[in-house]
Structure formats: C-alpha cells, structure tokens
Amino acid sequence: MATSDTNTTPKAPEYPEQVTGMDILVRALRMVGIDTMYGLVGIPVTELAYLAQDRGIRFVGFRHEQQAGMAAATHGYLTKTPGVLLTVSSLGFLNGLTATANATVNCYPMIQISGSSVREPIDLQQGTYEGLDQLAMAKPLVKAAYRVNKPEDIPTAVVRAYRAAISGRPGGVYLDVTTPCLGAIMQGADADKLFYQPVDLCPAMPPAPEAVKRAAELLAGAKKPAFLFGKGAAYAQVEDKLKALVERTGIPYYPMSMAKGILPDNGPLSALSCRSTIMEEADVVVLVGARLNWLLSRGHGKWSDTVKFIQLDIDPEEIDINRPIAAPVVGDLASSLDALMAALPAKMNMDPTWVPTLQAQTKEKNTKFAQRLAANADAMPMNHWTALGAIKPVMAANPDVILVNEGANTLDDTRDTLDMTLPRHRIDCATWAIMGMGMGSCVGAAVATGKSVVAIEGDSAFGFSGMDFSTICRFKLPVTVVIFNNGGIYNGIGVNMAGNGDPAPTTLDIHARYDKLGEAFGAKTYYVTTPAELSQALTEAIASKAPALIDVQLGADSGKESGHIGYLNPAALEKITV
Numbered sequence: 001m002a003t004s005d006t007n008t009t010p011k012a013p014e015y016p017e018q019v020t021g022m023d024i025l026v027r028a029l030r031m032v033g034i035d036t037m038y039g040l041v042g043i044p045v046t047e048l049a050y051l052a053q054d055r056g057i058r059f060v061g062f063r064h065e066q067q068a069g070m071a072a073a074t075h076g077y078l079t080k081t082p083g084v085l086l087t088v089s090s091l092g093f094l095n096g097l098t099a100t101a102n103a104t105v106n107c108y109p110m111i112q113i114s115g116s117s118v119r120e121p122i123d124l125q126q127g128t129y130e131g132l133d134q135l136a137m138a139k140p141l142v143k144a145a146y147r148v149n150k151p152e153d154i155p156t157a158v159v160r161a162y163r164a165a166i167s168g169r170p171g172g173v174y175l176d177v178t179t180p181c182l183g184a185i186m187q188g189a190d191a192d193k194l195f196y197q198p199v200d201l202c203p204a205m206p207p208a209p210e211a212v213k214r215a216a217e218l219l220a221g222a223k224k225p226a227f228l229f230g231k232g233a234a235y236a237q238v239e240d241k242l243k244a245l246v247e248r249t250g251i252p253y254y255p256m257s258m259a260k261g262i263l264p265d266n267g268p269l270s271a272l273s274c275r276s277t278i279m280e281e282a283d284v285v286v287l288v289g290a291r292l293n294w295l296l297s298r299g300h301g302k303w304s305d306t307v308k309f310i311q312l313d314i315d316p317e318e319i320d321i322n323r324p325i326a327a328p329v330v331g332d333l334a335s336s337l338d339a340l341m342a343a344l345p346a347k348m349n350m351d352p353t354w355v356p357t358l359q360a361q362t363k364e365k366n367t368k369f370a371q372r373l374a375a376n377a378d379a380m381p382m383n384h385w386t387a388l389g390a391i392k393p394v395m396a397a398n399p400d401v402i403l404v405n406e407g408a409n410t411l412d413d414t415r416d417t418l419d420m421t422l423p424r425h426r427i428d429c430a431t432w433a434i435m436g437m438g439m440g441s442c443v444g445a446a447v448a449t450g451k452s453v454v455a456i457e458g459d460s461a462f463g464f465s466g467m468d469f470s471t472i473c474r475f476k477l478p479v480t481v482v483i484f485n486n487g488g489i490y491n492g493i494g495v496n497m498a499g500n501g502d503p504a505p506t507t508l509d510i511h512a513r514y515d516k517l518g519e520a521f522g523a524k525t526y527y528v529t530t531p532a533e534l535s536q537a538l539t540e541a542i543a544s545k546a547p548a549l550i551d552v553q554l555g556a557d558s559g560k561e562s563g564h565i566g567y568l569n570p571a572a573l574e575k576i577t578v
C-alpha cells in the first residue's frame with residue numbers, strides 16, 4: 001500500500017487509467033472474496049488467469065477441465081463459498097460443464113466462468129472459432145446461468161453468480177463472458193464506479209414458527225425416533241448444533257455416506273450399522289439435509305408404511321418428492337436446528353428399549369465386520385478387505401486426513417470399513433455415483449483446507465482422472481493416492497463371450513504398474529502386494545505431506561459385479577423401481 005504524508009502528493013489512482021474487462025472481472029471476484037480459481041487456459045482466458053494470479057487469486061491449472069471443476073465443487077462444499085472454475089470456449093466449456101452439472105446435483109456451490117466466442121457469428125452459425133451457444137447448453141444443467149456482454153455489467157454479473165451459487169439450495173452457476181467483453185477497454189475512473197460491496201451474500205432463512213412447533217411435537221412424542229444426517233448438514237457446518245441436539249434428546253443418528261463424521265461414526269448413539277432396523281422400525285425419522293432419493297429407496301422399499309418424516313431442508317420443493325412429509329421444516333439448517341432445540345419440551349417419550357436395541361445390534365455387526373476383516377487379513381493375493389484391514393488403523397491414527405473415495409467395491413467397502421470421526425472428511429462420488437471425481441477432489445480438498453488427503457480409488461475410477469495426478473505433483477500437495485488394482489470395472493475376471501481375444505467389457509489391466517505413472521511426475525511411489533507393505537507405505541506417505549501414489553495389487557477375482565448396488569442392474573429391475 002502506498003502511503004502519503006503530505007497533502008500535496010497526488011493520490012495514486014486505484015486502478016490504471018484504462019482497464020479491460022479482464023481487469024474488472026478479477027477485481028469483481030476479489031470483491032466477493034474469491035481467492036482461488038481452478039481451470040485450464042487458452043484463448044480467450046489465458047491472460048485472465050495471469051491477471052488473477054498476479055492480483056492475489058491462486059490459480060490452480062489442470063490437465064482436464066472436468067477435474068478442475070471437481071476441485072472447484074469440492075472447494076465449494078468444504079468452505080461454504082463458491083469454488084471457481086475457469087474454462088475456454090467450446091469443448092473446454094463442455095468438459096467443465098460435466099462437473100458443474102454434478103455440483104448442481106450434489107448441492108455444491110461453484111461458478112464456472114467460461115470465455116466464449118463473438119456472439120453474432122455463433123447466433124448465425126457462421127463457423128467462428130470455437131463457436132458454441134454455451135449459455136443455452138449450460139442452462140438446463142445448472143442452478144443459474146448468465147451471460148455478460150459488456151464490461152460495465154461484470155461486477156453485477158459476478159455478484160449475481162455468487163448469490164445464486166450459495167443462497168438457498170447451493171449449486172453450480174454458469175457465467176458466460178464473451179471475448180469482446182473480456183477485451184473491452186474502459187476508463188479506470190468509470191470502472192471504479194461500478195464496484196460495490198454486496199450486503200449479506202448468503203442470508204439466513206429461518207423456518208416458520210408453526211413448522212418448528214409441528215416438528216417438535218411430533219419428535220417429542222416419538223417412541224423410536226432417529227436422526228438421518230445428509231451431506232447438506234455437513235455442508236451447513238452445523239455439527240455443534242447436532243451434537244447438542246443428540247445429547248439433549250438421546251436420539252440415535254444414522255449418517256449418509258458424506259455425512260459420516262458429522263458426529264463420530266463410532267459414538268455411543270451412532271446407528272451406522274442399523275440402517276435396516278431404522279427403516280423397518282423407527283416411527284419418526286428426522287431428515288437433516290438429506291434427500292429421500294434413490295440412496296434412501298425414495299422413502300419406499302424397506303421403509304415401514306407408518307414411519308413419519310420430519311424434514312429439515314432449505315429447499316421447499318424438496319418436500320414430499322417421494323413420500324409425504326409429516327413435518328417439513330423449510331429453512332437453513334443453522335436457524336432450523338436452533339429453533340427446533342428451543343421448541344422441544346424437557347421430556348421426550350422415547351421407548352427405553354430403542355437405543356439399547358440399536359446398540360446391541362451395532363455391537364453384533366461390528367464383531368461380524370471385524371471377523372470378516374480378520375478372515376481376509378492374510379489373503380494372498382490381497383482382496384479389497386485385506387487391503388482395507390491394513391488401511392483402517394493407519395487412517396484411524398490420522399483422523400484429520402480428508403478421505404476421497406470412488407469405485408464400486410472400492411467405494412462400498414471403504415465406506416463400510418473406515419470410521420470417520422470429523423465432519424467433511426469424506427468426499428465421494430455422491431448422488432450420481434459417478435466415476436471421475438478423484439484427482440480433482442483431492443486437489444480441491446487440499447487447496448481449500450491445507451489438510452492432507454488420502455484418495456482410495458478403484459483402478460477403473462482412477463483412470464477417469466489419473467492424468468491430474470500431475471496437478472497434485474506440480475502444486476506439491478499433501479495427497480496420497482491409493483489405487484486398488486483388481487484389473488477391472490468391479491473385478492478383472494470378466495469373460496469375452498465372443499472369444500476373439502478382445503478384453504471383456506469390464507476388463508482392464510491387472511498387471512498395470514500405476515506406480516510408474518506417479519514416478520513420471522516425481523511423486524514418491526510404492527507398489528505393494530502385502531498388507532504389511534501397504535500399511536508401511538501409507539503411514540510413510542501421509543507423514544511425508546508430499547504427493548505419493550500407492551499401487552495396491554489385488555487379485556483379479558476380488559470384487560463383485562456393481563459392488564453393493566447390483567440390484568439396480570436392468571435384469572434385477574423388475575423387482576424394484578429406483
């Protein structure tokens with residue numbers, strides 16, 4: 001900062017005499033607090049990224065836009081502020097849009113900013129450079145989409161994109177910035193007048209008192225109640241309020257995959273192993289930032305006919321989507337939980353046998369699970385359980401490490417084996433169950449939090465984003481990528497029924513040495529075939545706080561078709577509608 005000690009020193013202009021749309025865009029992003037941008041440059045956004053880097057925005061450049069988008073989405077999820085993705089026009093935009101759409105489905109806040117070509121020849125389809133009507137493509141897939149054509153409109157556009165991304169239900173927002181707009185020149189003094197500090201970018205949305213009263217009465221009268229936490233609760237950062245509510249009421253809780261760790265998975269009131277019993281026997285279930293979508297059988301299937309739902313969600317349109325909700329509480333979770341806590345009577349009516357029943361079941365399931373791990377502990381070649389048995393104590397000794405996890409068996413078995421004790425420490429393929437969130441999520445998690453990250457990846461899953469391991473290495477992030485190589489999608493024993501020598505549709509490379517890929521980018525790498533080697537490699541890799549890659553050799557027969565959701569395969573679908 002320049003300082004002046006006399007009145008005669010002319011005041012340095014805030015900005016140079018003339019500024020471009022790019023200058024204005026960077027300044028507008030800074031004004032709303034954006035300090036990081038993930039992306040991949042080229043015409044027309046290269047100079048924009050250089051400017052951003054120069055003016056205090058960390059620019060994290062990727063090898064593929066989808067991964068930059070996954071990083072931005074993860075950043076948004078973990079920080080409750082929008083992650084920003086920067087892409088070039090046409091295919092770069094489309095590559096990134098897959099991540100922005102995925103963020104929207106998962107309620108992660110992010111803003112994809114894409115350069116786009118000159119409007120007129122796009123509209124008349126005259127074959128301009130990278131011409132694509134990007135705004136029209138983005139619109140159906142994102143929460144909100146805007147185009148900015150004039151530099152004067154940039155600050156407003158950025159504030160609107162920011163508000164749309166984080167207010168109400170968070171989601172992905174697309175901001176299209178045309179090449180002429182990026183390059184347009186304005187007088188700095190005129191540009192100065194465009195900026196303003198927006199007020200209350202993510203307003204609280206307290207619920208209606210009648211809704212809270214209705215929910216409190218229903219909960220207070222419940223005999224066999226349960227809380228069901230979703231990733232909306234993790235996102236909302238309300239763990240302290242949930243802890244108080246659980247302690248006050250003594251009601252057990254069941255976390256969805258990414259809600260694991262909001263309260264400890266192994267806490268006395270955790271009903272993590274009692275999903276079926278809750279579905280079949282609970283009389284009142286409180287959905288806290290969780291949707292009754294396919295991941296909860298859409299409220300049907302095993303759910304009892306008589307269970308009553310209380311649903312705490314910020315989005316009124318979420319209520320009743322599959323099953324009538326007896327007591328909707330629409331509002332932001334922080335406000336709703338405060339209000340619910342205040343409205344609860346001193347005395348609850350829980351059946352005194354409910355919690356002990358769940359605790360006994362938990363104990364029994366845990367014993368069975370430990371037996372399963374023990375039975376596989378010495379399997380050679382290793383299977384998923386052997387590897388996870390080795391990983392479990394290492395992760396337990398490093399509870400503040402963020403876990404990224406994707407695959408089929410690799411996803412399901414890891415989720416079931418590794419207890420989480422801290423909120424927002426598990427990031428996975430989430431609502432769409434998509435592959436290809438791995439490396440980007442690792443980068444986003446490490447950059448956004450400064451914490452160490454361990455990714456546990458199926459060999460197929462890793463293939464979707466593997467090249468961006470190079471980004472982990474270039475940015476020297478404390479990320480360890482563990483690859484479970486069973487030689488395929490689900491396993492490596494698929495049979496090509498044509499017998500023509502081509503691999504089967506699910507077959508990949510059981511002998512691939514993924515560690516050599518890590519070597520190419522200068523990471524510390526390991527190739528392990530035994531649980532002892534795996535345990536040592538992971539311990540060392542986490543302690544190094546540097547990029548590392550562990551290639552875990554499994555047997556090709558480890559893993560079942562479609563993991564835990566084989567019942568969704570078409571041949572099984574006549575039995576169940578998802």
Ligand code: ADP
Pocket residue numbers: 106107169170229230231232233235236256257258259288289290291292293295312313314315318331332333334430431
């Ligand atoms: P899960 O997959 O873990 O069950 P979902 O993604 O299905 O979780 O549900 C998350 C829900 O949380 C969404 O319906 C979303 O509207 C809601 N949500 C997100 N942020 C908030 C918030 N701050 N307050 C209340 N609800 C929220």
Ligand code: TPW
Pocket residue numbers: 406407408409410411433434435436457458459460461462484486488489490491559563
């Ligand atoms: C974008 C379909 C679901 S799970 C999976 C695929 C390809 C990979 C499973 O193999 P992996 O794990 O990762 O080796 P494991 O332990 O079972 O062997 N394309 C996208 N998303 C999805 N979900 C698929 C394909 C799929």
Ligand code: MG
Pocket residue numbers: 458459460484485486487488489490491
């Ligand atoms: Mg596999």
